[in-house]
Amino acid sequence: MYDDNIIYKNEFIYVEIHHSQIPWLKIFTTTPYKEFSECDTNTKQEILRALEIIEKQMLEYFKPTKINIASFGNYLPHVHFHIMARFENDDYFPESMWGIKQRENKLELGSFEIFFANISKLL
Template identity: 50%
Template sequence: MQDLIIYENKYFYIEKEEAEIPWLKIFTHKPYKELGDMPKELRQKLWEVYDIIENEMKHYYRPEKINMASFANILPRVHIHVMARFKEDSYFPNPMWGEKLRDANLNLPNEEEFFQSVVYTLSNQTTS
């Protein structure tokens, strides 16, 4: 199953990861292997996008913590994972790729409203 693209501009696209927690992934359209391979201006835009997503997640979901990851070993191209973490998720405080500790007990607000807020903010605060 392909992940849902919730936003796209000429530089980036953002996918929803299928998971029990709010989890978005930021991709560059051009498949740069490393962050250092990206032009400096594009790296700055990437962090603008990251900052917006993190801020929207913090305010909408009120998580215990925001996790950011960029392993890119299996998919060897720049992409950033942004995850809202909760004490009640199945893995907390472990990483989502770690050992499951419990069954999740989450009651999260509607993700469609979150996506709309992210798209609205990205459309109005980033350079296209």
């Protein structure tokens, strides 16, 4: 449905699907800045606008236990943010998604495709 898993793009940012057990999106800057402080004002505003829309929609649509937002860039030194809807019974909770797996579980969640399409429209 989406080209290269990108569900939204403008001149400042693009939003990409991270395929996972949980709802997980990533926001990247279109210009490859290394640090958030290097971003111009418009790019920073677009990142924050997208973060807020995605977080609110994840909360409303999936009703997660918690939303995780992360930005590391150690392996990929390009400003990007991970936004993940977390659930008490997901495979890694309460660990990070990069942590130690806690269990094997199949989550019963709403359609990711419908959610991603809705995010595309809202952004």
